Amino acid sequence: MTNELNYTKEATYKFNYNGDTLTEDHYVDNKINQRYRFYNNQLDNEFSMPLNVKGTGASYEEFTAILIGERILFEDESGRKKAELLYLLPDISCYINIQYQKEYEFGSWNTLWSFPSSILIFKP
Secondary structure, three states: OOOOEEEEEEEEEEEEEEEEEEEEEEEEEOOOOOEEHHHHHHHOOOOOEEEEEEEEOOOOOOEEEEEEEEHHHHHHHHOOOOEEEEEEEOOOEEEEEEEEEEEEOOOOOEEEEEOOOOOOOEEO
């Protein structure tokens, strides 16, 4: 038995909100079938971030996450917006909380999606 730790892409999720889309890849390891994500989907250059859910064992598939809740923290007439979003990941029946921010800076629109530093995925 080798100690080499490898990751296989199990799912890609698309999160749609306010006309913008975030794509997030999830991987499983070859040792304990744990799910992971990588910062900016950079598998080769970043450390893994374990998620508190096991892999499904299914072949790779793409999914559209289902927006089930939003809390708008700020919004104005120009289109700037800040919101907390709650999505359902349909293949694993788990939820993920994402922070969304759209700002107009330096002559262009910028969208920032981020994850809270606490638990990223949770079961009901």
